[in-house]
Every structure is written in structure tokens, then in C-alpha cells.
Amino acid sequence: MGLLREVLVAEMALLLATLAACIFFQLTTGRINTTSLFYGRYSDGTQYFSPERVQLLLATLVGAAYYFGLVLSQDSLTQLPPVPTQLLELLGGSHALYLGGKAFTTFTKSS
Secondary structure (H helix, E strand, C coil), X not given: CHHHHHHXXXXXXXXXXXXXXXXXXXXXXXXXXXXXXXEEECCCCCEEECHHHHHHHHHHHHHHHHHHXXXXXXXXXXXXXXXXXXXXXXXXXXXXXXXXXXXXXHHCCCC
């Protein structure tokens, strides 16, 4: 059973590394378009820099890194650790801020 577990862990690591390499390659070659990643549009169509998108991306990356650290620090690989309540609150608050900013810019007129 120990050999099967080691093979499965190695396969999962290889799969995740391959997916990460594919995404990195597509980001660097421009196949994944990120030119307007931090920009939104007002209801009249004009483009603006969106700090809500920046904070949403940062909160998501910090939360993912934190949870990944929890997974790596775990002794047993049989199950994932529970998601901490603080992490859910961080992500929920971040998404609420983003949606609030989106609603504000959608329903107000730009100057």
C-alpha cells in the first residue's frame, strides 16, 4: 500500500506541475489575455482602473497560499485540512468589496 501511495502522490505532483507550466507558458506567450485585468468599465463604456480587482486578486492569492501552506504542513495526506473560518471571512469580505465597487460603478454615472 505504501508504494501505491507514493506513486499517487508523484502523479498528482506531476499533474499539478504540468498544469502550472501550461498556464505559465500561456501567460508569457499572451494566449491568456491579462492586459485589462485591473480595469473595469463604467455604464457608459469608459474604462477605469479598478482597485477592487487588485484587492480581490491579492486576497485570493494570499488565501490560496495560506491554505497551501496548511496542506504542506499537514502530516497525513489522507484528507485536506478544514478551511479556517478566518480565511472564509477574508474571501467573503473581499468579494463583497469587489461586488460593492462593481455595483457602485454600474449604477452611477461617470463624469
